[in-house]
Amino acid sequence: PAHPLYDPAYLEEDFEGYRVYRSTSGLPGSFELLASWDKSSATPRHVRIQQVAGSPFQGTVTYDEFWTENWFLAVYGTELFTGQEYLVQLKADGSFFVSNLTLGTDVPASEVQEHWYEVGEPPYVFEMFSWDFNPYFEDSLPTSRSTTERIADGTYDDYFDDCWLMVGGMAINFKGDDPSYVPAEDIIFKITGYLEEPEGDNTALGYAYVDTGLINGMTYWYDVTAYDFQPFSSPHSLENGIRGIAVTPRSHATGIVEGSAYEIQHTSASGFLSDGTVIITVVEPLVLTGHNYNVVFEGDYWHLIDVTDNDTVLKNQTNISGDDNYPVVDGMVVKVMGPPIAFNDDLTELSSEGLSWLFNEAYMGGRNAVNNGNYRNFLLKFVAGPGDTTAEGLYQDDQGNTPMGIFLADPTLASVPFELWDLGMILDDPADDVRLWPLMYDFYDATFHTDNYFLILDKNNQGNTYAEDFFSNPDHDPASAYWGFDTGDPFSRYDWDYRFAFSETDPVWEKGDSVLMITNKPNTSDDVFAFKTNKPYISTDLVNLDDIRVVPNPYIVRNNWEPSRDYSRLAFTRLPDKCTIRIYTMAGDLIRTLRHDSAEFDGNENWDLMNKNNQKIAAGIYIYHVESDYGEIIGKFAVIR
Structure with missing residues (x-):
């Protein structure tokens, strides 16, 4: 962002896809297409x-x-x-x-x-x-x-x-x-x-490409371009030009243990784990710190804490979507994900085929449920059938009780054929089950209809449990803004957490039908995701000097990886991180000594086929000797001119 060419609106710009190109020379016209990803436009109109x-x-x-x-x-x-x-x-x-x-x-x-x-x-x-x-x-x-x-x-x-x-x-x-x-x-x-006219198959974007069949030590040129459908330009498809960035793949030093993040542990102070997850991708292994980290939550934010240094390395992060718009920090991408405040449709159950959803959702986008921390599970239990009514038309259960609900018409009490229960966080533990007053929009009259909007209230607010007088709460007074919703106060309906309705085309229910509603459990301040990292290092147990290779072997005239005819190059690969390479003729004459010392665990050392007097070596067979703290090894290679 400090760069003078930085565009602060770049995330708002729409694009359709990426293309990946490669060249072995970097010359214009020599780039071949390796991969292409595209998506539906974020603004398709x-x-x-x-x-x-x-x-x-x-x-x-x-x-x-x-x-x-x-x-x-x-x-x-x-x-x-x-x-x-x-x-x-x-x-x-x-x-x-x-x-x-x-x-x-x-x-x-x-x-x-x-x-x-x-x-x-x-x-x-x-x-x-x-x-x-x-x-x-x-x-x-x-x-x-x-x-x-x-x-x-x-x-x-x-x-x-x-x-x-x-x-x-x-x-x-x-x-x-x-x-x-x-x-x-x-x-x-x-x-x-x-x-929007698709430029591809809308197969979704890819954010990484693994190239194969490459030669260590050979230089390749790559470029990634972005393209988009632009309705107001000609041609409609715009793509930035290809320049190319030189990349030379190299082998790791022998015995390397690559850096990693591991042992992700999810704990909760309340004992109830959220439905959230954390995925860590190492993108810069050499930058890993080897420290321990915690992901913690505070309101709408999450933070990444370096526990070893007691330092906050990411603060006030809001992205929990799982997309690819997460920053790189300490050599890794930490993707923190959490479900939206809503019913979990995969776990919610309708016991009767005669009922189907018109909708089931968190009220006001889950704003109130977040405020109340109301992520519990609920049960709607039909205790009376359509015909189980008294002479006055009131629904009656097997014990002769008349279940009641609160209708928004006056508001007033009216008979309903069901009980609404807050089941708490643990489904099979009746100790935390609480019966609630059902609150309903009334589109017809003060009579139960299956396409009424049913509101689930927060059990912790006065008057919301069935054992209490609903109107004992002063905010439930019919004259208060609680009913009409004060637009100046977005939390005036502070305890309307979830709502649902059944399809008006499917009004059939029977006594004994039930609806089990499981809510998503978002990340809260009780949740902590802890994980460890290790820096890359050399394990003496894994060092194997027999892995050392000379490429190409034999060396013939010149390699296709060489940038010009005036330049020659071969490479020693899979070397130890620190070693000395001595090159001899078959007669035992030392012609060149190479010192290899890589702080980045590089296992390659290039040689320009020049002797210690800066002269090109002659064709023939040569001996190399690699000496290191892990031992030594002798090998040979051929040069053909």
Whole structure:
């Protein structure tokens, strides 16, 4: 980041893939493709807006990617985005007229409120939105102007400051520099949607390539290029140029024990282990410290502690996705992973085929569950069937009891056919099981329906266990912001941890049915992942001087690894880290002495085939003698000219 060419926005730039090239000469045109990886674009949809007629719009016209991606397409589906081209005419009378240039048709204004949600496309329409409390979805969201009243008075397709025009799955925002601005003449925009075109098979990215069939001591040139589909350029596929970086593979010193990280141990002060994991990849073995480390957690962050030096080497890390955006520290990549705050769908069980999920999720993205540390398991147990009711229509279990729940209609008490239990962290331990009040959205009346939204509350808050009076908690007062949700206080619904609903098309349940809900267990401050590292070192037990080789042997005229005809080279490989190499003629004359001393456990020593008088050696057979602290060995090689 301190480099003057560093781009702080590089992580935000989209790219599609990598290609790996290799050359044996480094010359232009000599690089061969070794591997290619590609992925679906992180932003597979692009929009271009151009004003093509009329006086300049006095403000901004922008594509609202956030609401397009995170609301309209997230709720309906990405097929709503057509990738087509439109002409949008903002008329002097303040209304819009839209044409689809791709299909050659006019696009009328929607006469159905939330057409994108209720109908989808086709038929193709455009729809105007304002920012307001959306009564259709009961939240603060873009709000459709295609209401009965606006359609009747003809204002449903009118321009107003800071409006959104939704067409072809694109939310286009019009905002004047002056809120009172109204164009005095017709203005026409061309709006083009582009869908990402894959450059490969979308096989996902690879982050490492292992080349094989190489010769130790020979120099190769490699390059990694990035490419992307760019909708607004020609050609659409852009790739950076090839330059090449010289790489010379070399053998390790004999007897080396490579550095590693090992013995990852997961412990928890509470005795309940999270579902998190830690994976360590050694990427720079020579940089490993040989120290012990702990991964610890604090709120939304994790830290990497060097226990040996009592030093924090990574602080306030938030990435727990398991992707490849983790830093390299002390020669290793420490990937800390943790599950999202949610139900574990692989472990959650529905006992009846008559029930299926409409959804099951952590409320507000798990924000409250995090606050409450509520990662326990839950059981919904149907103690009455559809017909097990009293004369008053109240559900009744086998003991004649009437299970009750809290409905949001008043709020008020109403009969339900089930019991909701917090099973704690250990499923087979009834000692920590607590029955909860079920809290339900009411879409019809104060009567149980399977597609009501069922809310699971935190057992540690007053009034939430079934043994307590729910309304004994002052915050549960019907007049409090707890019910209406205070947008200024995101934790006003502080104990609504999880919610779920069953599909309204599958309303069948029977007495004895149950739903076991297992939640993900995220990493908490109780969790610690400890591991050890060792630095690379030479083990005398593993040193084997018989592994020493001379390559190539025989040496013929010159090697294809040599950069020019004026340069000759052969290599002694798999040497000890420190040794002396003496080269003799068959007559016993010493012609060259080489000192090999590598602090990086390099087992190669190159020789330029020059004698101690800086003269080229003659063809023939030569003797070499390697002397080291581990012993000595004699061998021979041939030079053919």
